[in-house]
Structures are given as C-alpha cells and as structure tokens.
Amino acid sequence: MNERFEALADTTLLGLPARDVALAIAAALAAYLAMRLVLRYVIGRTRQLAQRTSNHVDDMVVDVLGSTNRVFLLLAALLVGVGMLDLSERWNQRVEQLWFIALALQIGLWFTKAISLGLRRYEERHSSSGMTQVSASAVLLSWSLRTLLWAVVLLAVLSNLGVNITAFVASLGVGGIAIALAVQNILGDLFASLSIAVDKPFEVGDAIGIGDLSGTVQHIGLKTTRLRSLTGEQIVISNTDLLKQVVKNYRRMDERRIAFKFGMSYRSDPEKLEAVPGIVKRLIESRPKLRLDRVHFQAFGESSLDFEVVYFVTTPDYGLYMDEQQRLNLQMMREFDALGLEFALPARSVYVTSDGGNSAEAGQRGPRIDDAPQAPRAAKH
Numbered sequence: 001m002n003e004r005f006e007a008l009a010d011t012t013l014l015g016l017p018a019r020d021v022a023l024a025i026a027a028a029l030a031a032y033l034a035m036r037l038v039l040r041y042v043i044g045r046t047r048q049l050a051q052r053t054s055n056h057v058d059d060m061v062v063d064v065l066g067s068t069n070r071v072f073l074l075l076a077a078l079l080v081g082v083g084m085l086d087l088s089e090r091w092n093q094r095v096e097q098l099w100f101i102a103l104a105l106q107i108g109l110w111f112t113k114a115i116s117l118g119l120r121r122y123e124e125r126h127s128s129s130g131m132t133q134v135s136a137s138a139v140l141l142s143w144s145l146r147t148l149l150w151a152v153v154l155l156a157v158l159s160n161l162g163v164n165i166t167a168f169v170a171s172l173g174v175g176g177i178a179i180a181l182a183v184q185n186i187l188g189d190l191f192a193s194l195s196i197a198v199d200k201p202f203e204v205g206d207a208i209g210i211g212d213l214s215g216t217v218q219h220i221g222l223k224t225t226r227l228r229s230l231t232g233e234q235i236v237i238s239n240t241d242l243l244k245q246v247v248k249n250y251r252r253m254d255e256r257r258i259a260f261k262f263g264m265s266y267r268s269d270p271e272k273l274e275a276v277p278g279i280v281k282r283l284i285e286s287r288p289k290l291r292l293d294r295v296h297f298q299a300f301g302e303s304s305l306d307f308e309v310v311y312f313v314t315t316p317d318y319g320l321y322m323d324e325q326q327r328l329n330l331q332m333m334r335e336f337d338a339l340g341l342e343f344a345l346p347a348r349s350v351y352v353t354s355d356g357g358n359s360a361e362a363g364q365r366g367p368r369i370d371d372a373p374q375a376p377r378a379a380k381h
Contacts, residue, residue, distance in 0.1 A: 075102050189240050
C-alpha cells in the first residue's frame with residue numbers, strides 16, 4: 001500500500017505532481033460548493049429583508065445576485081484550484097489575468113441586469129395606456145447605457161492584458177465624432193425623444209398647441225411625434241423641431257381664464273351704463289362653475305363704449321366654457337334690452353366739403369354723412 005502511495009506521489013500530470021493536481025481539484029470543488037452556499041444564503045437573507053421593506057432597491061439587489069452566472073462560479077472555483085499549484089511566474093500572471101477577466105465579465109452582467117430592472121421599474125411607474133414614448137426611450141437609454149458599460153469593460157480587459165488602449169480610445173473618439181456628424185439629425189431626434197420621456201412636457205392623449213398647429217398627441221416615437229388635428233388630418237413633426245418651439249399643453253390647465261369685451265352705444269344714458277357691471281357680475285356669480293375676476297367700463301372706443309369682462313371657468317373643459325359663454329351672452333342681451341340699453345354698431349363719420357377751401361374748416365362746416373348707422377333709428381333716413 002505504501003508503495004502505491006509513493007508511486008502516486010512520484011506520478012506527474014502535465015509536468016505537475018499528481019498529488020498536487022488532486023488537491024487542486026478538491027480545492028476547486030470545495031470552493032465551488034462554498035460559493036454556491038454563500039450566494040444562496042446571501043440571496044435568502046436579502047429576500048427576507050426585502051419582504052419587510054417598501055422600497056425596491058433591495059428587490060433589485062436580490063434579482064441582481066440571483067442572476068450570477070454559474071459558469072463564473074465554476075471558473076472562479078477552477079482558478080482557486082489552479083492558484084494552489086506551484087506554477088511558474090508566467091502562468092501565475094495568466095491566472096491573475098483570468099481572475100480579472102472573469103470578475104469584469106461578471107460585474108458587467110450584474111450591471112446589465114441592474115440597468116434592465118431599473119428601466120423596467122421606471123417604465124412601469126411612469127407609463128400609462130398608449131404612452132409609447134416611455135418604452136421607446138427606455139429602449140434607447142438601455143442601449144446607450146449597455147454600450148457604455150461594455151465598452152468600459154472591454155477597455156479594462158484590454159488594459160489588463162497589456163494592450164495600449166490610449167491610441168485605441170483616441171481612434172474611437174475620432175470615429176465617434178465622424179459618425180455623430182454624419183447622423184446628427186437622427187441623434188438629435190433620438191435625444192429629443194429621450195428628453196420628452198424624462199421631462200414629460202406632454203403625453204399621449206394630451207391636447208397641445210405648437211405655433212399655429214394644435215391637436216391631440218397620438219404617438220411619440222424615437223424620431224417623430226404625431227398629432228391628430230381638430231380638422232381630422234394627422235400632423236407629423238420631428239421631435240427636435242417640436243422642442244424648439246413653445247408647447248402649450250391644454251390638458252394640464254387647472255382652470256380656464258376668459259376675457260372678452262362688448263360695446264354699448266354712445267347714446268346710452270350714464271345712469272343705465274352704471275348698472276352694467278352689476279348685471280354682468282350677478283349673471284356670472286350665479287353659475288357654480290364660474291368665478292368672476294373683474295368687469296369694468298374700460299374705454300371710449302371709436303364707435304362704442306367698451307366694457308371688459310374677465311372670469312374663470314373652474315374646469316378646463318372647453319365644451320363647458322362654450323356653453324357658459326353662450327348662456328352669458330344671451331342673458332346679457334335680455335338684461336340690457338329690458339334696461340333699454342343698445343349694443344353699439346360699427347360706425348364711421350365722413351365730412352364732405354362743397355368748395356376747395358381749407359379741408360379742416362370745410363370739414364367743420366360741411367354736412368356729415370354716416371356710412372353705417374349707430375342705432376336702428378338711423379334707418380329712418
């Protein structure tokens with residue numbers, strides 16, 4: 001028996017004592033089992049902690065740890081075993097490089113999983129029915145973050161392997177600038193879409209106004225936004241051009257401010273005109289959905305005595321505003337007619353001279369001809 005052990009001790013495998021190889025294999029198996037047990041224990045404890053909290057960070061940690069690659073655990077266990085062998089300096093350096101590569105790849109996988117979970121959580125929290133710009137921008141952001149992550153991992157691995165990455169990074173920078181200049185319009189629209197998703201100036205279903213255009217947002221894509229106008233046609237506008245303009249979001253109004261004017265005839269009695277603000281105030285305050293701001297005799301117009309009214313509709317509903325304005329107009333007509341007041345009609349006075357004298361003096365002496373009457377009584381002429 002002793003002779004067999006001595007023979008086994010003298011046996012070599014790939015230039016290494018068989019006994020050392022056997023110990024390395026045993027150490028690798030033990031390391032693999034230990035890492036599996038430790039990982040399972042950490043995941044279990046973290047999951048128990050996550051069940052007692054309301055935040056989602058610990059849930060994300062559980063999912064990230066659960067995504068640990070089993071191949072990485074096996075490779076790490078093998079490297080532990082190989083590290084116990086008496087290797088040359090060259091091979092020890094290779095083992096250290098393999099350790100770095102394995103850790104870099106696993107860290108990259110962990111961060112990739114974290115990016116996916118974070119963007120999925122953001123999409124679930126901010127998206128609603130029909131909000132395609134969130135998912136589209138999430139895809140764009142996910143692709144950008146993953147590209148940046150794995151570019152960093154690749155550069156770190158190459159640097160560890162002894163590759164001079166300075167010139168490589170410079171080449172990537174020059175190439176990136178050239179590509180960016182070639183597709184700057186497309187990239188501008190992509191980042192504008194990302195800006196819309198993050199800043200949320202409007203969402204699908206909102207009624208917005210952009211310059212002379214207005215409509216309801218139907219779709220927000222990576223390059224364009226589509227509106228359905230009030231007259232029925234579809235309006236397609238690039239995201240970059242859209243964000244360069246002032247966007248009015250009508251859906252987010254808490255209330256609607258209304259200002260309008262009306263004119264009374266110059267033949268109206270001042271005593272009766274004095275009652276006009278009180279009448280308008282009473283008509284507006286009698287409606288529960290309206291809130292009066294002010295009503296005043298504003299100015300002497302060219303052919304009318306001008307009044308200005310400002311009030312608020314307490315809901316942004318445009319149909320309700322039109323109904324209330326129509327009711328107010330009709331009630332004002334009835335009230336003013338009962339009071340004996342007349343609305344002003346547009347009128348212009350023309351002075352005609354009969355000689356070639358001074359136009360100002362002739363205008364004062366000559367007869368006056370009205371091209372539009374100020375009141376129905378003028379129709380008797």
